[in-house]
Every structure is written in structure tokens, then in C-alpha cells.
Amino acid sequence: MRVLMFGWEFPPHISGGLGTACYGLVKGMVHHDQEVIFVVPKLWGDEEPLADFVNASDVTIDYREKKFKSIWKNLTYLEVSSFLVPYLGPEEYQKFTDYAIHDRADVDESIFTNKYQFSGKYGKNLMEEVSRYALTAAQIARDRKDFDIIHAHDWLSFPAGIAAKEISGKKLVAHVHATEYDRSGESVNPPVFEIEKAGMEAADHVVAVSQLTKNIIVNRYGIPAEKVSVLHNAVLDASIIKSKYEKKVPEKIVTFLGRITFQKGPEYFVEAAKKVMDRDDNVRFVMAGSGDLLNRMIDRVAELRMGHKFHFTGFLKGDDVDHMYAISDVYVMPSVSEPFGIAPLEAVRHNTPTIISKQSGVAEVLQNAIKIDFWDVDAMADAMFALLHYQGISKMFKELGSEELKNLKWEHVAAKLVKIYEKTLAQQP
Amino acid sequence: MRTICFYFQVHQPYRLKPYRFFDIGDDHYYWDDFLNRSVMRRVAQKCYLPMNALLLELIERHKGAFKVTFSFSGTFMDQMEAYAPDVLESFQRLVATGQVEVLSETYGHSLASLRSKEEFARMVDQHRDKIKQLFNGYTPKVFRNTELIYSDRIGEMVHDMGYTGILTEGAKHVLGWKSPNFVYQNSIRPELKVLLKNFRLSDDIAFRFSNKTWSDYPLTVDKFISWVNAIPKSEPVLNLFMDYETFGEHQWKETGIFEFMRALPEAVLSKTDFGFSTPSEVLGQVDAISPIHVPIPISWADEERDLTAWLGNDLQDEAFDRLYELEQTVRQLDDPDLIRDWNYLQTSDHFYYMCTKFFSDGDIHSYFSPYDTPYDAFINYMNVLSDFVLRIKQKKKEVESVE
Numbered sequence: 001m002r003v004l005m006f007g008w009e010f011p012p013h014i015s016g017g018l019g020t021a022c023y024g025l026v027k028g029m030v031h032h033d034q035e036v037i038f039v040v041p042k043l044w045g046d047e048e049p050l051a052d053f054v055n056a057s058d059v060t061i062d063y064r065e066k067k068f069k070s071i072w073k074n075l076t077y078l079e080v081s082s083f084l085v086p087y088l089g090p091e092e093y094q095k096f097t098d099y100a101i102h103d104r105a106d107v108d109e110s111i112f113t114n115k116y117q118f119s120g121k122y123g124k125n126l127m128e129e130v131s132r133y134a135l136t137a138a139q140i141a142r143d144r145k146d147f148d149i150i151h152a153h154d155w156l157s158f159p160a161g162i163a164a165k166e167i168s169g170k171k172l173v174a175h176v177h178a179t180e181y182d183r184s185g186e187s188v189n190p191p192v193f194e195i196e197k198a199g200m201e202a203a204d205h206v207v208a209v210s211q212l213t214k215n216i217i218v219n220r221y222g223i224p225a226e227k228v229s230v231l232h233n234a235v236l237d238a239s240i241i242k243s244k245y246e247k248k249v250p251e252k253i254v255t256f257l258g259r260i261t262f263q264k265g266p267e268y269f270v271e272a273a274k275k276v277m278d279r280d281d282n283v284r285f286v287m288a289g290s291g292d293l294l295n296r297m298i299d300r301v302a303e304l305r306m307g308h309k310f311h312f313t314g315f316l317k318g319d320d321v322d323h324m325y326a327i328s329d330v331y332v333m334p335s336v337s338e339p340f341g342i343a344p345l346e347a348v349r350h351n352t353p354t355i356i357s358k359q360s361g362v363a364e365v366l367q368n369a370i371k372i373d374f375w376d377v378d379a380m381a382d383a384m385f386a387l388l389h390y391q392g393i394s395k396m397f398k399e400l401g402s403e404e405l406k407n408l409k410w411e412h413v414a415a416k417l418v419k420i421y422e423k424t425l426a427q428q429p
Numbered sequence: 430m431r432t433i434c435f436y437f438q439v440h441q442p443y444r445l446k447p448y449r450f451f452d453i454g455d456d457h458y459y460w461d462d463f464l465n466r467s468v469m470r471r472v473a474q475k476c477y478l479p480m481n482a483l484l485l486e487l488i489e490r491h492k493g494a495f496k497v498t499f500s501f502s503g504t505f506m507d508q509m510e511a512y513a514p515d516v517l518e519s520f521q522r523l524v525a526t527g528q529v530e531v532l533s534e535t536y537g538h539s540l541a542s543l544r545s546k547e548e549f550a551r552m553v554d555q556h557r558d559k560i561k562q563l564f565n566g567y568t569p570k571v572f573r574n575t576e577l578i579y580s581d582r583i584g585e586m587v588h589d590m591g592y593t594g595i596l597t598e599g600a601k602h603v604l605g606w607k608s609p610n611f612v613y614q615n616s617i618r619p620e621l622k623v624l625l626k627n628f629r630l631s632d633d634i635a636f637r638f639s640n641k642t643w644s645d646y647p648l649t650v651d652k653f654i655s656w657v658n659a660i661p662k663s664e665p666v667l668n669l670f671m672d673y674e675t676f677g678e679h680q681w682k683e684t685g686i687f688e689f690m691r692a693l694p695e696a697v698l699s700k701t702d703f704g705f706s707t708p709s710e711v712l713g714q715v716d717a718i719s720p721i722h723v724p725i726p727i728s729w730a731d732e733e734r735d736l737t738a739w740l741g742n743d744l745q746d747e748a749f750d751r752l753y754e755l756e757q758t759v760r761q762l763d764d765p766d767l768i769r770d771w772n773y774l775q776t777s778d779h780f781y782y783m784c785t786k787f788f789s790d791g792d793i794h795s796y797f798s799p800y801d802t803p804y805d806a807f808i809n810y811m812n813v814l815s816d817f818v819l820r821i822k823q824k825k826k827e828v829e830s831v832e
Contacts, residue, residue, distance in 0.1 A: 248454030249819065284815075286450060298804045302743035307811040308751045308818065311450040314808075323451065 001421060002035040004147040004164060005051070006137060006157035013044050017342060018177055021209075022153055024236050026050050028414025037147055039140060039160070041118030041133055054144075056136040057118045067167060068138055126156075127191070134159035141168040149421050151175060155192055158199025165202065171424055174203035175231075178339045179216050185262060185337070197221050205424040207231045207417070209340040210361025229420050232365045233340045234413050238405040241349050243326035251284045251309070252388050255328040255352075257316070258335075258343060260291030265334035265357065265374045270297055272334075274304045275381035276388075283388060288313040288324050325350035329394075330387045334374045335360045344369060345408065348401040353387045353394040355380065365408060368400040431665050432706040432714075433657075433697060434624065436573070436596060437673035439477075440502040440538050441469060442778035444799050448812045457820060459770065459813045464799060469512040476677035481519040483687055487694050488528045495694045496528045496705045499673070500573050503536030503556050504776055506563060517563065524564045530707035533557055533569035533592065539775035540739055542574055542583045543726060544753050551760065552772070553590060571595065571708040575777050577626065577670070578736065580726040584615035584623065592621065594712045596670060599625035600727045600734040610664035612711065613721040622712050623721055626670040626729060630656060635671035639684035647685075650692045654700050665715050667703065670729070731786070739780040744807040749780060751814055755821060762824050770817060782806035 005026070009019035022038075027050055029036050036051040043055035061068070116132045119125070137160030141150070150172045152161025158174060165172040180188040180196060200206050200221055206228045208214040214228045247253065254276070256269045266287060273285040287297060287310070294312070301310045316324055325331065331347035331354045338360035345362065347354045348369075356363050357374035370383040370393075387394050446461035487495050499520070501509075509517045523529045535541055535552035536559065542549045553572075560567055572592040574583060579597035587595050599609025609625035633653070637643045645652065660667060672679065680686040697703050706714070730738040740749055752774060759771045782798045783806045800806040 248451070249815075250454070295802070295804050298807060299743055302747040302807065305747050305750065307744075307747040307807065308815055311453070311812060311815070312808045313450045320451070 001149070001418065002037065002147045003029070003421070004037045004039070004141065004144065004150045004170070006039050006133075006150070006152045006160040006164070008041065008154065008156040010038065010040050010043075010047050010053075012046060013042075017340075018154055020236070020342070021177055021233055021340075023048075023050075024234055024410040025414060025417070027236070028234075028410035028412075029417070031411040032414050032418060034414070034418060037144060039137065039157075041129060054140055056133055056140075057116065059136045059139050060115050061135060061139045068135065130156055130159055130195070133157065134163040137161070138163040138167045140164065141170075149173065149425060152199065152203075153177065155180075155196045155199060158195055158202075162199060162202045171204040171427075172202060173205050173207060173420065173424060174199045175207045176200070176213055176217060176339075177209050179213065179220070181216050181220055182213075182263065182337045182339050203227075204427060205229065205420060207420060209233055210364050212337075212359065212361050212364070213339045230364075231413060231416055231420070232361065232408075233342060234408045234410045235342070235345045235349070235405060236410065237349075238402075238409055239349070240351060240402045240405075241322065241326075243322060243350065245323045245326045247327040249284060251282050252329040253284050253286055253327055254330040254332060254384055254388070255286045255288060255324060256332055256334070257288040257321070257324060258333065260287065260289050260294045260297060262293065263336055263338070264291075265336045266291075266293055266297050267300065268334045268374055268377050268380060269332055270300050270304070270310075271377040272332075272380035272384060273310060274306060275377065276384045277306050277309060280385065280388065283309065283384075285310045286313060286324070286328070287311070288316050288321075290315040322350070325352055328352045330355065330384055332380070332384070333357065333360060333362075334372075334380060336374050338362070345405065348397075348405060351398045351401065353397040355383045355387070366404065368397045368404055431660075431667070431701075431703045432711060433667045433669060433703050434498065434706055434708060434711055435496070436498040436500070436532070436668070436670045436708070437675075438500055438573070438671070439505055439673040441465070441472070441505045441508050442538065442776040443504050443508070443773040444468075445779070445809055445813055448809055448816075450812055453812055453816045454819050457816060459816075460773070461799075465508060466512045469508050472674060472678050473513045473516045475682070476674050477513070477516045478519060479682070479687065480673065480676040480690075481516070481523055483691060485519070485523055485526070487691070488523070488526050491694055491698065493528060494698055494704060496530070496707050496710075497523075498530040498532060498707050499523075500532040500534050501560070502534060502538035502575075502776075503552075503559055504538055504773060506559055510563075521564060524567060530571070530709055531560055531564060531567055531569050532571050532573045532596070532708070533560075534573055535575055535775075537772035537775040538575050538777055539772075540575060540578070540736075540749070540777050540780065541775060542578060542586065543736070543740070544749075545756055546586055548753075548756050548760070549586060550590060552775075555772075571712070573597075576738075577729040578726055579623070579728075580723045581616050583726065584621050584723075585617040588615060588618035588621040594622040594624060594708055596624045596668070596708065597626070597723075598670075598727050598729040598734050599628055599668070601628075602734070603721065603723055603727055607721075608661075608664050609668065610660060610666055611718040612666060612715045613719060614717040616720040616722045619717070619720060622717050624666070624668050624708055624711065625721075626668050628729070628734075630667065631669045631671050634669065634686075634689075635675045635679065638675075638680045638686055638689070648689070650689060650696045653689075653693065654696050657697065657701050657703060666711055737786060738784050739777050742783070742785050742803075744783040744785070744803060745780045748783065748807060748810050748814070751811070755818065758821055758825065762821065762828060764824055767817075767821065767824060774814065774817065779806070779810050783810070 007022045011019050011023045026036050030050050038051035039054040041056045141164035150161050150164045150170050152158050153175045154177050161172050180192045200223050208230050211230050214230050217223050217228050218225045258264045260266045301307055331352045333344050333356045335357050340361035344354045344356050354369040356369050358371050359374050363371050372379040444461045444464050445459050536556040571594040572587045573596040577597045609627045613623040615621040638648050727734050782800050783803045785803050
């Protein structure tokens, strides 16, 4: 089978988890001898040659194609309501709105002729890039007729998937790695929500990274449950990591590692830490990462008078991340809403016993971990204490964790995906 | 004759190096030698060396009529020995003229007076020994606490340690309508005399000298003399207390601060009825006019003249409490390496860096801080303190196993 796949980033040039997941999926597909045409807004040239890569920045659009204009017209609503960027100055805002409300028919020619240089980032012109990406997708779908199905990853490439479908008449699979509800809680961004919804509605089938995400798709976006399949993520490398890095402090270490933002639930970790510390002197807590809640967490730690045993490392990169996992006795991911969450699997690879919130997709696949509600700080504290003191559980987690990882490989995921493709292609329109 | 008392605080903290969580239990050296050395050398070139030379010139020229007073923190003296022996030599020359008084203070420029009488006394003793050692057996008689922090209780402790006088801020909320230009006495121990900083005239030199938006800019010697002459005849003392780094470092030499100081003594002696004295002389010559009541500690910092630059927010209080939990154990162990770091960790500057009063005095704070934010300062300090605690535990174990 040959798949036309639209992504937004690909390793090594990634800024989020999306690129890593795409990489794993493509690798899995290659394992099963499936062909992938992978489109990204911008190619850097140092990507691993797993797929037939198409650089959207290199595509010249032939504007004589009549269908393109109708696609573009359908896309203009993105532009008009695209006040996604929060910190525009008043002048820029004025320019932005002038540009948006302008009748798009007037500027058709200039937009249609040139190649477009995508940044491929998550910047100020994100909405413009998303629309333009869709137009490029239409051109690619017209040039490359040699594919069986279209697969689009997350809302950024949903308009591209829709456009490719319209041009080629091929079926579309929309893959949801995260929804606007995960990113923003209840204060969703309406234009993003609209694109997500339009993409899922236009798709012939929707793939969600967890049951948790499927529930959101069904309940919040009104997509029929039978149209949505759950396809969990996996780990790129399931081997156990034996680190030589040694702990320098005598105490045990409980670690939070991730962005310090609302979504990740850092405040619950702090409160639970306090409860453990009151009972156990032989433990240190580490909050690794940075984010908009960092200073609030530092304040709270000082207020609770546990600064001598609760440490902040700032953003960790490279070896430091591995070192941190290696010296941790317990890893905690108290996410408030996590579509999947790959970090606990990394902890398992380091043989670190893990506590995860039930509000994370990874909780659906990882058996040998303690699962708690993110808000239940008493349960979280109990779990920390248990893993620190009762060798039985942590030993068992260590032994069974590696077994479990073997089942979490991308080739299994890809095999399931192929089945989903086959089912989708067999559907009567 | 009335008198002007010039007092300069000379202090440099031992700044911490960036100390990461991964360093805890592994790296027991906390100090940023490069930064400390380069600050010391920079200030030596811009301030200590040229200003010492100027003061020596003035003292020699006025033959006993011009005097100044210094206090040197222990952390400054240690760094001076390590990085700036030339500065030490020039201070020694100044003290040797006999026209210079040196004050007592805490070795670590610490806030110990607010927490522990025992630790406060130990630090004062250690400082006095250091002064003796560096300045040819000189023994200070008058006290000045870190950042001029003072309260009735602190005055009582200082008196009980054998001092006859103490310097502090002429804080508006303490003085009310009263003038700082008299000698006061401690309200618990009336034998202890209290000298108050005239903050208006002191800060005219220390802070406003080069401020072009100040209505009295530029400050000339004649203008300053006219303000000195405007002091009512009944008021006997003018206390001008400031950071020594005012000269050349806070006020660059381009502002004319050195020329101002070069011309000031002669103008004072010829155009006013003021002379110059050291605190000891003032205490001997001028009687106290009344007790001054300071139930809540004051200082010379910020607009509030209180302790909020160092203590009060959660970051500062947590760090301060955690530090002084160790007090008893550190003193019992009496290990020279631990005592050294214990002294340096108590320096008030570490707590100053954690101050979050961004809106009124934040700019001054950030000027003096090696950290981007108070939060960074807190994290770094607590990491170091965590390692220090581990060392203490380790040492304690060693000692107990020997016993």
C-alpha cells in the first residue's frame, strides 16, 4: 500500500512530540514494507530516508487548475478568524484584520503563482502556513496519483488532508495526537477547534492515540464512535537502559520531568511531596523542566518550607535527561490531561518505578505502574511512599516493565494501522 | 566645634557559582572564584585604590583635621587578601595614619543579630580577631551591624559585648520630628550611644550625586556647604554614612565624585563651623540627648528602611530558617572548612538576591544581583545549602564514630 501522509515536522527538527510519533509510525510502516509519501512544510535534508519525502516549500502551484480556487475559497474562513496569535501589537493587529477581511478574490493571482517558503514552526503566521500548506497538498495530490490513501496528522495538516482528498477523491484518515481541549483546558481556541472538527468530519476514518482522546473526539466534537479507532503510541527503542551515572545524595529521589504547565499538573506533585516529606525524611523531590508555572511552584515550595529537599533543575537536555531518570527512585507524571504521554515509558526503560495519572493515554497501555487521579494528592503521596519503602512493588515493576515494553513497538502499531486502512478502503462511501 | 562623621561601609559577598542539583553530594566548593575575583579587581581599580589614595592625600594635607571611618566585612577582608593585596596594603597605610577608625561588625556580614545571640557574638569575635590580625593589633570600639540593622534588643546585645556606641539609620519612621544630628542612647542600655545617619545629606552624595533628573543636580561643593550651614546651630553632629563603593563604582569617576571629595574637607573647614571626627571621638565629646526607641529592627536599605530587602517573602524565610537550623551543629563540630562556608553562606546578600520587591527598589536589587530572578537565586542557594547539610551530617558521623 502507498500512503500520502501529511505531517508538520519530522526528526531531527522537532519541537514537540508529534514529530517523534510520526517518525515511529513511518519506521513501523517501513518494517511492514508499506510505502509512505511523507509531506512536511519544510525539509532540512538531514532526515532519515525512511519515506519518499516531499518538501512543501519546493512545490510550485499551477494556479490554472480551477479546483484550486474553490479550495482556496473554502480555506479563507481560516484566515478571517485566525487570531490565534495572542501577543500582536495594536498596529500589527490592524494589519492582520485588514488583510483578513480583504476580499480574497483580488489577491488570488499573487497567492497562486509563487512557491511558498514555509517556516514549519509554530509561529505568528501559523494560520497562513496551514492554509497555504493545504493548497500545496492539493498540488501534490494532483501530481502524484500513485497513492491509495491519505493520512493527516493533527489539525495543522487537516486542511491539507481535506484538500488532497478533494482533488484526488482518495479516502482520508485523520490522526489525532492531541486535541485543543488537552492543550487549553476549557478555554479552547475556536478557529483551531473548527479546523479539528472539520478535519474529523471530512475524514473517512479517525485515529485517536488513546481511548481518552477518543472520548473527547466523540463527546466534544460529535464524531460517531464507530468512526474512531484507538491506536496507541509506542516506544522507538524498547531496550532497558543501564546507566553508569550514579546518585550523589544518600536520599531517595522522586522526580517530575516535563513542562511545568497547567496540562502537566505540577502543583499536585508539590502537594503530594509535602505529604510524603512530613512522614519521611529520607527523600528528595526534583521538578525538572521549565514552563509558565515554574515560579509559582518555587513560591509554593518555599511557602511549604521544603526548599531544602525539593529541587528545581530548570530545563534538562541531552545526557542530563537520562541521568535524571537513572538516579530517580520514583517517576511521577500527574498530568491533568495527556492524550498519550511517552515520558513514563522512558522511565520504565530506566527501570524506574512510575506513577501516572488516570487522565493520561499511556495509562491505558502501561500495566506495571501505579495509576491515580491527578487531583488525588493523598493517593499520589501514598503511592510515592509505597514505591519508596515497599521493595516488593518496585521490584515487580522493574522486572515486568521490560517485558511490557516489548509489546509497545511501533511495528505493532503500524500493523494495526494497515488494518485500519484496509477497513477504511473497503467502506462504501 | 560641631563635627562631621564620615563612615564608609566596605563589603563584598562571596557569590555562589551556578550550583546544580546534580552537584549536590558531589561538589563541595560553592564559590564563583572567577566572578568574585573579577568584581574585586574591577572595584579595586575603580574605587578602592584611587579613593584610598585620595583619602591618604587629604589626611596628610589637613594634618589631623580630616578623619574617616571604615567597616570591613570579613568576606571583604578574605577576598582582599586573596585577590587584592594591593588594596589591603593601602587600607593598612590609611589605618596607620591614626586618623582612621575601624568599626566592629559580624564576620560574615550576616543577619545573625536577628536570629541568635550566640552566633552573633561568635561572628563579632571572629571579626575582631581578623581586624587585629590585618591592622597591626587594632581593636575596634564602636559597632556597626550589617546594613546598619538596629533595634533596642540588638543594641542591648552590642552593649553587653562591651561596645560603647553603635551606628544606625536615622529612619524617618523612628525619628518622627526629631533630628538625626544628635547623639542618642539605647533605650534598654542607656550607656550605649547611638549615632544616626543623616540620610538626606548622605544619600545626596551616595545616590543622587549624578542623577540628572534631580532638581539639585549638579551637586557642587558650595551647594553642599550651604546645606551643611543650614543645619540649626543646636545640632552638633552630621553623620554621613555610605557604601565606600559610592566613590568610583556607583558614582563613576566621570561624574566628578572624586573632585567633589577632594575639595569638600577644605571647604568644610574654612566655610563652616564643622570639623571632622570619628565615632569614638564623637561619643567622647557629645552627650546623649535622649533615648531612642526602636522596638522593631530598622536598616538603611530601600525606601522602607526595614528588613524586607532580606527577609519576609517565602523564598527568603525558607532559606533563612533552613540555614539557622544548622547553627548548633556547625558550632559544635567546629571544623574550619565548615565554619568558613557557614560564615559565607550567612552573608545578607544571598537573601537580598531573593527579594521580590520589584516595584519600588527592584532596579537597585537587580543591579547588585548576579541572578536573573529571585527564583534562580533561591534555587541555587538551596542546592548549595542541601550539600552543606549533607557535609554536616557526614562530619557528625565521623566525629561520633571516633568517640
